[in-house]
Amino acid sequence: MDNTTALPISIRSLTKKYGDLFALKAVDLEIRSGEFLTLLGPSGSGKTTLLMAIAGFNHPDSGSIRFGDAEMVLTPPHKRDVGMVFQSYALFPHMSVAENVGFPLKLRGMAVTERKARVEEALDTVQLSGLGKRGIDQLSGGQRQRVALARAFVFRPRILLMDEPLSALDKKLREQMQIELKHIHRQLGVTTVYVTHDQREALTMSDRIAVINHGELAQVDTPEAIYNKPANEFVADFIGESTMLQLTQDSAGRLTFGDSVVASEAPDPSHKDWSLVIRPERLRVLAKDASAGDRHVIFSGTVTDAVFQGETAFALVKLTGGSTLVVRFGTGAVSEGSRLEAGQSVSVGLIRDDLILIPSDSAQ
Amino acid sequence: MTQTASTTGQAQALNEVALAGQERREQWTLLGLSTPAILVIAIVVLVPVGWLFYLSFVGSDGEFSLEHYKKMIEYKSYARVFMTTFQVSLLTTLICILLGYPLAYFLAHLPGRWTGLFMLAVLLPFWTSLLVRTYAWLVLLQRKGLLNDLAMQIGLWDSPIKLVHNMTGTLIGMAHIMLPFLVLPLYGAMKKIEPDMMHAASNLGASPIRSFWNVYFPLSVSGLVAGALIVFVLCLGFYVTPAVLGGGRVVMVATQITAILEYRFDWGAASALGVVLLIATIGVLYLAGRFFKFDSALFGKG
Numbered sequence: 001m002d003n004t005t006a007l008p009i010s011i012r013s014l015t016k017k018y019g020d021l022f023a024l025k026a027v028d029l030e031i032r033s034g035e036f037l038t039l040l041g042p043s044g045s046g047k048t049t050l051l052m053a054i055a056g057f058n059h060p061d062s063g064s065i066r067f068g069d070a071e072m073v074l075t076p077p078h079k080r081d082v083g084m085v086f087q088s089y090a091l092f093p094h095m096s097v098a099e100n101v102g103f104p105l106k107l108r109g110m111a112v113t114e115r116k117a118r119v120e121e122a123l124d125t126v127q128l129s130g131l132g133k134r135g136i137d138q139l140s141g142g143q144r145q146r147v148a149l150a151r152a153f154v155f156r157p158r159i160l161l162m163d164e165p166l167s168a169l170d171k172k173l174r175e176q177m178q179i180e181l182k183h184i185h186r187q188l189g190v191t192t193v194y195v196t197h198d199q200r201e202a203l204t205m206s207d208r209i210a211v212i213n214h215g216e217l218a219q220v221d222t223p224e225a226i227y228n229k230p231a232n233e234f235v236a237d238f239i240g241e242s243t244m245l246q247l248t249q250d251s252a253g254r255l256t257f258g259d260s261v262v263a264s265e266a267p268d269p270s271h272k273d274w275s276l277v278i279r280p281e282r283l284r285v286l287a288k289d290a291s292a293g294d295r296h297v298i299f300s301g302t303v304t305d306a307v308f309q310g311e312t313a314f315a316l317v318k319l320t321g322g323s324t325l326v327v328r329f330g331t332g333a334v335s336e337g338s339r340l341e342a343g344q345s346v347s348v349g350l351i352r353d354d355l356i357l358i359p360s361d362s363a364q
Numbered sequence: 365m366t367q368t369a370s371t372t373g374q375a376q377a378l379n380e381v382a383l384a385g386q387e388r389r390e391q392w393t394l395l396g397l398s399t400p401a402i403l404v405i406a407i408v409v410l411v412p413v414g415w416l417f418y419l420s421f422v423g424s425d426g427e428f429s430l431e432h433y434k435k436m437i438e439y440k441s442y443a444r445v446f447m448t449t450f451q452v453s454l455l456t457t458l459i460c461i462l463l464g465y466p467l468a469y470f471l472a473h474l475p476g477r478w479t480g481l482f483m484l485a486v487l488l489p490f491w492t493s494l495l496v497r498t499y500a501w502l503v504l505l506q507r508k509g510l511l512n513d514l515a516m517q518i519g520l521w522d523s524p525i526k527l528v529h530n531m532t533g534t535l536i537g538m539a540h541i542m543l544p545f546l547v548l549p550l551y552g553a554m555k556k557i558e559p560d561m562m563h564a565a566s567n568l569g570a571s572p573i574r575s576f577w578n579v580y581f582p583l584s585v586s587g588l589v590a591g592a593l594i595v596f597v598l599c600l601g602f603y604v605t606p607a608v609l610g611g612g613r614v615v616m617v618a619t620q621i622t623a624i625l626e627y628r629f630d631w632g633a634a635s636a637l638g639v640v641l642l643i644a645t646i647g648v649l650y651l652a653g654r655f656f657k658f659d660s661a662l663f664g665k666g
Contacts (some may be wrong), residue, residue, distance in 0.1 A: 055567055056564075056566075056567075057563050057567075076566070077563070077566045077567055077568040077574075078565075078567070078569050078570055078571055078572075080567075081569070082567065083567075084563075084564070084567045086560045086563065086564055087560075088558055088560045088564065090558065090560035090561050091564075091583075091585075092561065092564075092565075092579055093583070094582040094583060103565075103568055103570075103578070104568035104569050105572065107568060107569040107570050108569060140454075151568065155568070155569070274664035333638075
């Protein structure tokens with residue numbers, strides 16, 4: 001083995017069928033050495049199937065999985081040398097914390113003294129030093145999570161897999177662990193593949209996100225790009241809140257919605273139908289008599305609901321055409337939306353620089 | 365509560381007495397509900413056992429005496445009976461473990477729709493009469509029985525082998541009858557082992573064999589011990605099968621008790637045997653309980 005701490009993973013046309021259903025449909029994915037990549041998708045999208053295939057727990061029907069240069073698709077799981085954190089943690093209840101963490105080292109024939117040091121070091125990394133003698137049933141949920149993590153990286157695998165490891169924790173602890181996991185990832189430098197259905201978690205932690213749906217990759221990119229430049233309606237809808245407006249192309253080639261001209265030309269002339277993706281926080285409540293300027297695309301309508309949610313609030317605005325926009329704003333004293341009430345008629349503007357136009361697939 | 369306490373300035377908290385009273389009434393209700401069960405146990409278990417205990421201390425002259433217990437120490441035949449009893453019980457338990465562990469594993473890992481069918485196969489004999497099953501084995505194993513006929517036809521052996529009216533027959537019959545008692549608790553324990561446990565073991569680098577010995581087996585051992593204990597204790601007092609398939613050559617305590625009553629009509633001696641067997645059984649359970657507590661401390665809640 002060489003001395004690098006991380007290995008790239010190269011997945012080529014990986015296919016897995018359950019009966020007639022494609023769990024994975026010829027998936028191609030290059031995971032870079034040392035990056036934190038999240039597989040994000042709704043339940044049943046194939047994200048866990050893909051992770052299990054990387055770990056070796058299920059047999060794909062065809063395709064290739066390479067760790068570095070080595071083909072792994074036929075290698076049994078216990079010879080793949082990847083660490084994994086399970087959703088259920090899968091800690092061994094008949095072993096103490098130290099025995100759990102030391103288990104992979106023991107299997108690798110490491111001497112007792114060295115093993116002890118490594119276990120202590122790993123427990124230290126996850127801030128559990130001194131708890132080695134505890135039984136698993138004496139630990140809280142968050143502590144078990146940390147033990148599972150320590151056990152997964154203690155043998156210095158060059159690939160670390162995590163299957164929704166935080167889903168059993170309460171919100172506050174989950175958010176704390178997200179940051180902590182990110183720290184540990186940076187510290188270890190190991191290639192990490194993380195599975196979640198929680199888009200906020202994915203945005204928080206990842207170097208890149210692979211959005212997966214119906215066994216196919218919908219988009220693979222950085223969190224910013226996934227959010228700001230969704231490649232298709234699924235990604236736009238799945239990541240973040242959004243309202244999608246179906247645009248029409250007029251004779252001059254302009255894209256319009258009702259009376260508002262959204263763009264003077266389509267981003268790609270070869271495609272005819274376009275949708276405008278509107279993120280609620282990108283909308284501004286404007287003065288009632290605001291006219292269409294160069295800076296904003298203006299929509300006018302009536303407030304149907306105004307909802308306070310703590311740090312933010314949102315209003316539902318029913319447009320004259322019938323669609324409903326969500327407008328989200330801060331709740332500070334100067335917030336322009338803080339005086340909105342149901343029944344009020346308003347104009348909302350979308351800054352032209354923020355436009356997200358995607359080819360619409362409503363034709364399907 | 366704090367408000368009431370501070371305004372009235374008294375130690376009594378709001379509704380404290382009423383709530384405590386309600387809880388007491390609930391406990392009395394529960395006790396009342398369990399009374400019939402307690403009575404049944406008292407009448408059908410404690411009273412007869414107490415009576416036997418008393419009888420075992422009554423000598424042939426009707427006075428208090430230890431003669432029955434003295435005889436048990438003096439005569440070698442009694443020791444032999446106890447030896448046989450423990451030997452048969454231990455061997456039956458071992459056979460049940462060897463057959464039952466793979467069977468329970470197989471059942472626990474069947475796809476859902478097959479589990480019911482195979483479980484039925486395990487339980488069906490459980491529901492048929494003990495006597496019927498025992499005589500069925502007699503038919504199968506006797507000199508001109510099915511097994512001997514078949515084996516001789518395909519040339520496994522030339523002349524009939526003695527498979528019944530001896531230890532072999534007794535063990536075959538008893539293992540068959542006891543198997544479900546071992547398989548059921550074991551199956552339960554195995555079903556509770558998450559598949560992720562085995563995934564984790566193999567992910568951490570354990571070969572299938574090491575995964576089994578280091579993770580699966582320790583997690584299933586609670587069910588195995590429970591099942592083995594049930595089998596062993598049931599075997600200690602077993603009567604029908606050793607009596608029929610042992611053909612008088614395998615004398616266990618229960619068989620001996622019957623013999624004493626049938627031929628000598630000696631209630632005192634029979635009772636003394638029963639008492640000793642009962643104490644031995646309780647001793648086994650106690651030791652197992654101690655071992656098991658030690659065990660669960662070692663293995664967690666596995």
